[in-house]
Amino acid sequence: MNLKKSLLIIIAVLIIDQLSKIYIKTNFQLGESVEVFSWFKILFIENSGAAWGAKLSDFLPISEPSGKLVLTVFRLFAVAGIGYWLYDTVRKKSSQTLVLAVCLIFAGALGNIIDSVFYGVIFSDSYQQLATAFSDEPYGSLFYGKVVDMLYFPMVDTTWPSWVPYLGGSSFRFFEPVFNIADMAISTGVGILLVFNKKAFGKAGDESVEETE
Template sequence: MNLKKSLLLIAVILLLDQISKVYIKTHFQLGESVEVLSWFKIHFIENSGAAWGAKLSDFLPISESSGKLILTVFRLFAVAGIGYWLFETIRKKSPKVLILAVSLIFAGALGNIIDSVFFGLIFDHSTGQVATLFSDEPYGGVFYGKVVDMLYFPMVDTVWPEWVPYFGGKSFRFFEPVFNVADTAISTGVGILLVFNKKAFPNKEEESEIEETVLGETINQVLENE
């Protein structure tokens, strides 16, 4: 995968991610849900923290606003780091599977950071109302936006049998998290790295074989041209 294909993939993911988020913000109230299938719902929530809705203020003696600012700044550095990693994998002509995975992770991280940096500045709140884009009364400011999530797959929604120790009688739902297109891209990228680890990170012997193959093909092309 070359730079153009990587950028095209990133652009497509960003467009799908941001269009879906803007649509949800301007058509749904916070907490509103629409059933698409029995196991798939569009359910609008906002995440002001890290994964699973965790907040730094839950673990550190700081205010929620300070925790949000620290988290957003950290995300900015993380996105910059992933961007550099992507640039290096393309520059070094790394395996296509690695470039694909890093492209997906970068696109997803960038999609969510756009929410964190800008959404608080361009939307008003969604509690009890449908938000307005480019509102005169935004709910936050730069770095204080909330990430929009809407994809919900409660494929199993039941209750544990009474005879199950500790969990008996309690509700069980799979899959519980609500996520977005950007989260899907990140998870897919990480999954590719885990499943195709050996292809993404070939050992030195494999790298040598690849280099020899490329060199041989290059020499053959030169000889043919002559």
């Protein structure tokens, strides 16, 4: 896969990701949801931390704003590193499987870093109101934006049977996390690397050989 095709994949993921986030941000109040199916909802939340909403301040003796800044800067370096990895895989004519996986991971990481870096100075607050873009009263500042999440799949929503030790009577929900298109791209890219590891890290010609066998 050449650099042009790689860029098209990245741009397509970014456009879908950002359009979905902007639509949710400007049409939903924070916490508002719409049920599409019993097992799928559109639920607007914002994530100021890392995966699963974790924050550095939960683990380190630093303030929440400082933790947010450190996390955003780390993400920027991570995106730069993934970008170089992508360039290197294309330059070395690595397998299409590897290039596709890295494209998805890079696009997803870049999609979320756009939220973290810019959304705080672009949008107004979403709490009990609809946010507006390019507001005179943005909810944050540069590097202090929150990632917009909206895809929620509570496929199982029940309670543990009373006879289950320690858990009996407590609620059980699967799948609990709320995520976005960028997260899906990252997860898909990582999944490709795990499932098709041998094909991804084999020689570029291996795929064409397999296809002709």
